[in-house]
Amino acid sequence: MRKILWLGVVGAVLAAEASQGALARPLSVVNYGGTLADAQQSAFVTPFQSSSGIEVTASSYSGEQAKVKAMVDGHQVSWDVVEVESTDVGRGCDSGMYERIDWAKVTDAAALDKAAKTRCGVGLFAWGNVFAYNTKLTKTPPKNWVDFWDTKNFPGKRGMRKSARGNLEFALMADGVAPGDVYKVLATPAGVDRAFKKLDELRPNIQWWDAGAQPAQFLVSGDVALSTAFSGRIITAQKNGQPLDIVWNGAIADYDYWVIPKGSPMKDDAMKFINYTIGANQQAAYLALQPGGPVNSQALAKMSPEQLKNLPNTPEHAKADLVNDRVFWDEHGDDLDQRFAAWAAR
Amino acid sequence: MTNPSSSARPGASLALDTVRAQGAKRSPPLLRVRRSSGDVRGALLLIAPLAAFMLVFFLVPVVMLMSRAVWDPVVTIAFPQTAQALGSWNGEGLPRPDAFSAAAADIVAADLAGTLGEAAARLNQDMPGMRQLLLRTRSHLDGAADDDGTPGADDKARQRDEQAVETELVAFDGRWGDAATWQVLANDVQPLTLVYLLRALDHERTPDGAIVPLPRDEGVYLSILGRTFWISAVVTVLVTLLGYPLSYWLTQLPKRRQRAVLMAVLIPFWTSILVRIAAWMVVLPRAGLVNRLATSLHLIGTPLELLYDRTGVIISMVHILIPFMVLPLFAVMSGIPSSYQRAAISLGSHPFEAFWRVYAPQTAPGVAAGALLVFISALGYYVAPALLGGAGDQMLSYYIAYYTNTTINWGLAAALSVLLLAATALLFMVYRMVAARRPVASVEA
Numbered sequence: 001m002r003k004i005l006w007l008g009v010v011g012a013v014l015a016a017e018a019s020q021g022a023l024a025r026p027l028s029v030v031n032y033g034g035t036l037a038d039a040q041q042s043a044f045v046t047p048f049q050s051s052s053g054i055e056v057t058a059s060s061y062s063g064e065q066a067k068v069k070a071m072v073d074g075h076q077v078s079w080d081v082v083e084v085e086s087t088d089v090g091r092g093c094d095s096g097m098y099e100r101i102d103w104a105k106v107t108d109a110a111a112l113d114k115a116a117k118t119r120c121g122v123g124l125f126a127w128g129n130v131f132a133y134n135t136k137l138t139k140t141p142p143k144n145w146v147d148f149w150d151t152k153n154f155p156g157k158r159g160m161r162k163s164a165r166g167n168l169e170f171a172l173m174a175d176g177v178a179p180g181d182v183y184k185v186l187a188t189p190a191g192v193d194r195a196f197k198k199l200d201e202l203r204p205n206i207q208w209w210d211a212g213a214q215p216a217q218f219l220v221s222g223d224v225a226l227s228t229a230f231s232g233r234i235i236t237a238q239k240n241g242q243p244l245d246i247v248w249n250g251a252i253a254d255y256d257y258w259v260i261p262k263g264s265p266m267k268d269d270a271m272k273f274i275n276y277t278i279g280a281n282q283q284a285a286y287l288a289l290q291p292g293g294p295v296n297s298q299a300l301a302k303m304s305p306e307q308l309k310n311l312p313n314t315p316e317h318a319k320a321d322l323v324n325d326r327v328f329w330d331e332h333g334d335d336l337d338q339r340f341a342a343w344a345a346r
Numbered sequence: 347m348t349n350p351s352s353s354a355r356p357g358a359s360l361a362l363d364t365v366r367a368q369g370a371k372r373s374p375p376l377l378r379v380r381r382s383s384g385d386v387r388g389a390l391l392l393i394a395p396l397a398a399f400m401l402v403f404f405l406v407p408v409v410m411l412m413s414r415a416v417w418d419p420v421v422t423i424a425f426p427q428t429a430q431a432l433g434s435w436n437g438e439g440l441p442r443p444d445a446f447s448a449a450a451a452d453i454v455a456a457d458l459a460g461t462l463g464e465a466a467a468r469l470n471q472d473m474p475g476m477r478q479l480l481l482r483t484r485s486h487l488d489g490a491a492d493d494d495g496t497p498g499a500d501d502k503a504r505q506r507d508e509q510a511v512e513t514e515l516v517a518f519d520g521r522w523g524d525a526a527t528w529q530v531l532a533n534d535v536q537p538l539t540l541v542y543l544l545r546a547l548d549h550e551r552t553p554d555g556a557i558v559p560l561p562r563d564e565g566v567y568l569s570i571l572g573r574t575f576w577i578s579a580v581v582t583v584l585v586t587l588l589g590y591p592l593s594y595w596l597t598q599l600p601k602r603r604q605r606a607v608l609m610a611v612l613i614p615f616w617t618s619i620l621v622r623i624a625a626w627m628v629v630l631p632r633a634g635l636v637n638r639l640a641t642s643l644h645l646i647g648t649p650l651e652l653l654y655d656r657t658g659v660i661i662s663m664v665h666i667l668i669p670f671m672v673l674p675l676f677a678v679m680s681g682i683p684s685s686y687q688r689a690a691i692s693l694g695s696h697p698f699e700a701f702w703r704v705y706a707p708q709t710a711p712g713v714a715a716g717a718l719l720v721f722i723s724a725l726g727y728y729v730a731p732a733l734l735g736g737a738g739d740q741m742l743s744y745y746i747a748y749y750t751n752t753t754i755n756w757g758l759a760a761a762l763s764v765l766l767l768a769a770t771a772l773l774f775m776v777y778r779m780v781a782a783r784r785p786v787a788s789v790e791a
Contacts, residue, residue, distance in 0.1 A: 064751040094481065095467075095754075096460015162737065207654055208737050221633055262460065331478035334470045337753060342566045344737040345745075 026055035027269045031083040032256075033060030034213060035236050039289035044277045047285075052276070054269050062211070065092055068261050072097050077263045080270040083124060087165060089257045090330035093120035098259040099267060107275045108296055113255075115323060116295040121257030122274050125286065126293030128231035128312030129166045129252040129324070134219045136243045138226070144249045145174035148226055149198070151205055156225025159218045162208040164340035165329060166228065166252060169322070171198035173250045179322040187328065192336065196343060208344070219244055235291035235310050253312040254324040255295065412767075415546075415760035419537035424456035424465035425449065429535035432528070437554075441528050446512040449531070450487055457484050465534075467755070471541050473530045473553060479521050486518050526553035542761035567745070567762060571769060574741040577656070577731075578724035581663045585720050586713060588664065589671035593712075596672070597679045608676070615669035623733050626662045627653065630734070658734040663724060670723060671716035678712030718777065725770055742766050 029045065031037050037060050045056050061067065065088050071077045084092065092098050098120035103109050106122060116123020131148055133141070142154055148170070151158075160167055169182050175198045177185050185191035207224050209215055215229035216237040234246050258277070260270045276282060283294040284302035293311040294300060300308070312321070329336075422429060427448035435441040456462040462484065469476035516523040530553050534541075544550055544557060548565030551557050559565060596607055614622060629635045630652040637649040652658045682705065690700035728743035742762055749759035 066751040066754050069754055091463060094457070094460070094463025096463065206737075221631065223632055331481055334467055334477050335474045339564060341745075341748070342564050345566045345570060345740065346563075346738065 025078075026057040027081070027266050027273060028079050029056055029058045029081045029273065030061050030079050031058060032063060032212070036232075036290055039286055040277075043282055043286035043289060044273070047282070048273055048276045052272060054272065056273065063088075065097065068092065068097055069095070072262045075263060077261045077265065079261050080264045080266045081273055082259050082261060084121065084257050084259050086254050086257065086324055086326045087329065087333070089118050089121035089259060090326055091333065092259065093118070094330070097262055099262050099264065101260075102271075105271055105275075106278075108278050108280070108298075111280070111296045111298050112278065113295050113297065115255055115326070116257075116278075118257065118326070121259045122278060123295035124256045124258050124277065125283070125290070125295060126253050126255050126312050128246075128248065128292075128321075129254055130229060130231050130234070130246050130248060130312075131170075131226055132215065132219060132229045132234045132244050132246050133226050134222065134243055135245050137222055141245065142226060142247055144247065145170050146176075147247075149174040149202055151202075154225055156205075157207045157223065158202055158205050159209050159215050159224040159227025159229070160202075160206050161228055162210050162344060164333075164336040165324075167199060167340070168192070168195040168336065169252055170228065170250070171195040171202075174198055179250060182322055183325045183328050187332070192339070196339070199343070216242065216244060231310065231312055232291045248312075248321070251312055251321045252324050253293065253321055412760055412764050414756050415542050415764045416539060417537055418468060418539050418542070418757050420461065420464040420468050421531075421534040422537045424459075424461040425452040425531065425535050428452050428531060432532045432535065435528070435532060437529055437532060438525070440523065440525060441532075443508040443512045445528070446515055446522070447508040450483075450511050450515065453480060453484050454487050457488070468539075468541075468757070469530060469534055471545065471758075472534060472551060473526065475521070476527070476530065479519055479527070482519065483515065483522075529553040529555075539757075542757040543764065545758060546761040546765045567742070567765065570740070570742055570745065571765060573739075574725060574743075574766070575769070575773075577659065577663070577739070577741060578721050578727075581660055581667060581724045582717050582721040584660070584664045585667050585671045586717055589668055589675060589716065590709075590713070592668075593672050593675040593679055596676055611669050611672050614665070619666060619729055622666060623662055623730055626658065626665075626734060630658050630661070653734060654736045656735060656739045659731045659739050662730045662734055663727060666730065667720045667723060670719045674715040674719065675709065675712040678709055678715075682708045714781065718774075722770060722774075725766065 029040075031040055037058060041058055045058050048054070049056050061082075063085060065084070068079065068082060069092075071079065089098075093100075100120055101118070101122055103117065106112075109117070113123060113126070115126075131142075131145075135141075138154060140153075142148060142150075147154055148158065168186060172182050172185055172191065172195050173179060175194060186195060207218065209218065209227070212230050212233050215224075215227040216233055218224040219227055219229075220237070220242050229246075231246060231251070234244050237244050258274045260267060260274075264270055277286070278296050280294075280296050280298035280302060283296045283299035287294055287299070287303060287307060291307065291310045294303070425448075428445060431445040431448040432441055435445065453462065456465060462480065466477040466480045469480070512522075521527050533551070533553075533555070540557075541551065545560070546567050548560050548568050549557055550560050592611075596604055599607060631637070632649040632651070632653075634653070636652060637646075640646045641649060650657075652661070686708075687700050687705050690704045691697055695703070725741075726743055727741055728747060731739050731741050732744055732747075742765070746759050746762045746766070749755040749762065
C-alpha cells in the first residue's frame with residue numbers, strides 16, 4: 001500500500017513537472033534599458049514577483065519592432081510584455097503585431113489618461129520631448145523654439161533626433177505657429193513645406209542623435225549648444241550633478257506604452273503585470289526613480305512637489321505645451337517619415 | 347556589416363592565387379581559369395558539403411530576401427474580395443458598386459485579421475494619403491472612431507446594400523469617388539510589384555501606370571549609391587597609397603622583425619570593429635585626443651570637426667581596411683626575387699626606373715586583389731558611417747538597415763539590397779573586362 005502511494009506521488013510530481021515544462025518560462029518583459037530598466041526592476045518587476053508569485057525576467061531592446069514582427073510572423077513569441085513608443089503602438093496594432101487590449105480587464109481603466117488608452121497598448125508613463133542646454137556654457141537661458149533656431153544669439157551646433165516626429169512640430173513652433181495649431185497646420189501640404197523650409201535654416205548646424213542618452217553627453221561635452229532631448233534623461237543627468245536645464249516651453253508630451261506581442265503564450269500573466277504597473281502606488285514608485293508623468297491620475301496625489309515640477313503635463317507647462325497627436329502620426333507618418341529621411345540624407 | 351574574420355580567408359586565398367598567377371605568362375589577375383586534369387567527380391564530392399552548406403544557409407535565404415523586392419502579396423491577402431471585384435474592371439471611370447462593398451468588407455475583415463496596416467503601408471507607397479484614407483474608412487465603418495475599446499459591429503459593412511455602400515464611402519471621403527484610388531488598389535492587389543525597385547531607382551508609378559522620376563527632394567537613393575561608391579573609392583585609394591609602401595618596407599625587413607610588424611598589422615585586424623570604432627569616438631571628438639594634441643602644439647586654432655563628419659568615417663574605414671591590402675600585397679611582394687631589380691640597376695637603369703618598370707608591374711596583381719577586396723568590403727560598410735558619420739555620410743547599407751529594423755519596410759530594404767548587389771556585380775564585370783584586355787605587364791614581356 002505504502003509503495004503504491006509512493007509511486008503515485010512520484011507520478012503526480014512527474015506529471016506536474018511535465019505539464020509545466022511546456023510553458024515553464026518566466027514572463028518576459030522587455031523595456032528600453034538604462035536607468036529606465038533599473039527603475040522598472042525595483043518599482044514593477046521585483047514587487048510583482050513577490051506579490052503574484054509569477055516569475056518575471058526583464059530584458060532590454062532599443063525599440064526596433066522588426067524583432068517583434070519576426071517573432072509574430074514566425075509564431076515563436078518569446079516576449080510577453082514590450083514597451084513601445086507612441087510611434088509604434090498604432091502602426092504595429094494595424095499590422096497585427098500586438099494583441100488587442102480587452103479594456104474590461106484593465107483594473108484602473110477609469111483613472112487612466114485618455115491618451116494612455118489605445119486599441120493595442122496601455123500607457124506606461126508620460127515624458128516630455130523638450131530641449132535642454134548647458135547652464136555653464138549658455139549664459140542667457142533660451143526661452144523657446146525661436147531661440148533654438150537663433151544661431152546668432154545662441155551660437156553652436158544643435159542636437160536633434162533623426163526623426164520627423166517632434167522636429168516638424170518644433171520647426172512650426174519656431175516659425176510662429178501656436179502649439180494648439182501645430183497639427184492643424186501640419187495636416188496641410190503647405191504646412192509640411194513650411195516645416196521643412198524652417199528645418200532647412202538649421203540644417204548646417206544640426207548634429208543628429210538617435211539614442212536617448214546622447215543629448216546629455218553632447219551638452220556636457222560642449223559638442224552642441226542646445227539639444228532636443230527626452231525630459232527624463234535630462235532630469236536624471238541633473239540629479240547626477242550635470243549643469244543642464246530644460247526649456248519646457250513648447251514641449252511635446254508623449255507616452256510610452258505596454259503592448260503584448262500577438263500570440264504570446266502568457267497573455268493572462270502579461271495582462272496581470274500590466275495592470276500591476278499602472279496602479280497608483282506602482283506609478284508613484286516608478287516615477288520617483290524615472291522622472292515623468294503618471295498615466296494614472298490617482299498617482300499624482302502620491303508624488304512629491306519636486307517630482308510634480310518635472311511632469312510634462314503640469315498646469316504651468318501645459319499652457320505652452322502640446323500633446324503628441326498619435327492619430328495624426330498614424331495617418332501621415334509614412335509620408336512624413338519618407339520625406340524626412342530623404343531630406344536628412346542630403 | 348562586414349565581418350573581418352570571415353573575409354580574412356578569401357583575402358588570403360586571393361593573395362595566394364595571385365602569387366601563383368605570377369608564374370603564368372600573360373595571365374590577368376583573378377581571372378586565371380585553371381583546368382583540372384584530375385578526377386572531376388572526386389573534386390565535386392570534395393566540395394559537395396560546402397556547396398550544400400552555401401545553398402541552404404546562404405543562397406536560398408539571400409534569394410528569398412531579394413524576392414521581397416518584387417513579390418509583395420500584403421494587399422492581395424488583405425483585399426481578396428476587392429481583387430475579385432476589380433478583376434473585370436477596365437481601369438476607366440469608377441468600378442461597379444460591388445467593388446465598393448467588397449472594399450468595405452475587406453477593410454473591416456483585414457483590420458480584424460491585423461493585415462490592414464501592412465497593406466495600407468504598401469498602398470501608401472504608390473499614393474500618398476492612402477494610409478490615412480483606409481484607417482479613417484476603417485474607423486468610420488467600425489463606428490468606433492474613438493479608437494479605444496474593441497471594434498464594434500463585426501460585419502456591418504457586408505450587410506449594407508451595395509449601392510448604399512458606394513454612396514456612403516464617397517460621401518465619407520471624396521477620394522473613394524476618384525478613379526485614381528481604384529487604379530492604385532487594382533494595381534496593388536497583384537502580388538508582383540515594381541514599386542520598391544522603382545523607388546530604389548528614384549522613380550514612381552503614377553496611378554494610371556506611367557513611370558515617372560520622383561520629385562528632386564524625394565528621390566535620394568541613386569545619389570546615396572553614388573556616395574557609397576565615392577566613399578569606397580576614396581578609401582581604396584588611400585588604403586593603396588598607405589598599404590603599398592608599408593608592404594614594401596615589410597618585405598625588406600629581416601624575418602624576425604617582419605613577423606613582429608606583421609603582428610602589429612594583424613592584431614587590430616583581429617580586434618572587433620565595434621571596439622575600434624569606439625576607440626575612434628574617443629580620439630576624434632572636438633575635445634578628443636587629436637584635437638587637444640593639435641591645439642596644444644598650436645597646429646590649429648579651433649578644434650577640427652572630425653567626428654560626425656565624413657573625415658572621421660574615412661579615417662576609420664582606412665584603418666579598418668588596411669590589413670585587407672597589406673596581406674595580399676605582402677604575399678605577392680615576398681614572391682618577387684630582388685635579383686630582378688638588382689639586375690636592372692647593374693645594367694644601367696636608374697634605381698627609381700628599375701623600381702617602376704621592373705618591380706612595380708610585378709606587384710600589380712597584389713594591388714588589384716587588395717584594391718578589389720577593399721573596395722567591395724567598403725561598399726557594404728554600415729557600422730563606421732552610422733557611428734562616426736553625419737546624416738550626409740550614410741552609405742546604402744544604413745538605409746537597408748533603417749528600412750529593415752526601424753520602419754519595417756522589408757520590400758524597400760530588399761530593393762536597395764538588389765540595387766547594391768547589381769551595382770557591385772556590374773562594377774566587377776567592368777573590372778574583369780578591363781583586366782582581361784590588359785594583361786599584366788611582366789618582365790618577360
